[in-house]
Amino acid sequence: MAVERLLPTAEAHDLIQLTRDIADRVLAPFVDEYERTETYPDGVFATLGQAGLLSLPYPEEWGGGGQPYEVYLQVLEEIAARWAAVGVAVSVHTLACHPLMSFGTEQQKQEWLPDLLHGATIGAYSLSEPQAGSDAAGLMCRATAVDGGYRLDGTKAWITHGGIADAYSVFARTGEGSKGVSCFLVPKTTEGLAFGRPEQKMGLHAVPTTSAHYDNAYVPRERRLGAEGQGLQIAFSALDSGRLGIAAVAVGLAQAALDEAVAYAKDRTTFGRKIIDHQGLGFLLADMAAAVDSARATYIDAARRRDAGLPYSRNASVAKLVATDAAMKVTTDAVQVLGGYGYTRDFRVERYMREAKITQIFEGTNQIQRLIISRGLAAAS
Template structure:
């Protein structure tokens, strides 16, 4: 189904046309095989980066494309409809570039052209085995030793672990609580940075996360991003925007499931006519389409607030919550439309169903989003 989009300028329409072309040519035919093999698509991501899609929302002066966030989110949506792992990779990489762009030193910012141009892939090391949502009490520690920080600890659920070229490490350089947290930029080749084997995941097997062990890894002191003790603030700023990226991935995944279900319902016949003509199924498709459109509207409203420089944190939480819950529901219903055919791997809807689940968890679980929203509603 063609999505009728209202974009801010003609350049944005051209960019989305280019994204569709790349997604059709480079992604659509490869997703199933890579997922089946559990193979990380590094060269595909590099191709996407060289097309300019890894630095879209960053200024041209930094090596980005200077695109509004509302346009970047719709690019993510299109990519997710072809291959979620690629869209998630773009979202996570965009998140990983934020600390250097917003808080990096002049020397650190010289890395941005390669970061945003697709030559360097980033990872964001915040979650830990015992504290995914409780980021203020992380345990990974960095201590001063001469001109270096020595980092010890374990990070968990790290997208691009073992494949990234640089890592943002959120670690404790001071006392307890959020004010003791700092952010370090580490090269992936740093001795003592030890990615573990990928997790055996339900979906997104071509980009399965992994733990990273920091075993006395020495990171130069001038790789500190921002001031000591500002890491928690940097992390939360980045996550606000990152939640919009995950919401966009959810909308794209759900749109793909809706389109596939509609096409199947028009072709599949029972009792002498296409099953799409039966009211029970037609109403199911109507509800799916309405939910996708509602999630897209909520997402873009939050993106436009960000573009306008207005507070968007709570709207980002709402968009992430609604869009990812919606994707889980729509992919479930898409399987139901296909019936038994939806339960087997001959059709992609079962994979999309498995992939939708993780979107309710990453970048803050949906229970955390509800907590964020409810606190904002009741705060004096």
């Protein structure tokens, strides 16, 4: 079911329609097979980049779409409703561009940003480590200053598009404490950089998630983004936006599950009536629809605050928490609506349920989101 969207401009409406057309043509026909066979969708990100869908929230002067975050997130939701793994990868690519756009020098942006925004170069975000996921201050990967640059040593983990992406926004320790982390834009071709085998995941099979191992890998000084020691500030500013991306992906997943459940309930008959006409099941579907609509409204509200230049960190955490918990509940209920069929791979809802689970974990677990929200309440005057 196409969602009727309240968008700020006619251009935004056209953009949503373009996204739907591309998603229905390029994503929807292949998602089931590629997820089942764990096949990477070669050419998809180039197509999205050529259509301008990888650059939407960035300024036009750098080749971006110049769109408000409110619009970008609704585009992302449409992509995720067809193929969640692709939606997550688009969100991560946008996240990976943030350090360069917000903290890079004019020369750095001129050299690297246009290719990232056009999709000629795919970006990935490399913050987590095996022992430091949500605890970003616990990073151990180290960048040691040498003549002309740095030598990176250590392991990064849980990298979406790892081994395939062309450039990695990497956070490594250049000193001690919270002021001892710096950010680097590291090319895939860097000598001394190797990737682990793809993780055997519960869902999102078509796009790999890997670790990265740095062994005396030389990175020129000009590839450091921002000042030395500014890394955690850069990381956390990017994550606020990234959490909104995951919220939009989660809503896309939930909407897809709701649509599948409603279609099945309109077709399946028991006791002489379509099952959607049985009050017990009809009310379950109503609760699912309310959860999807509420989650969408929450991420759009946070995005509008971001677009207006208002503080939105707490709102981003609320949106991520609400949307991903809703996605887990709605996809689980969709399996229930389909009964035994929902538990089989003949229908998509079992995949939606598996995919929804990770949205509660990455970009900061939902327990971390609750911590951020509660600290914001405690700090409020």
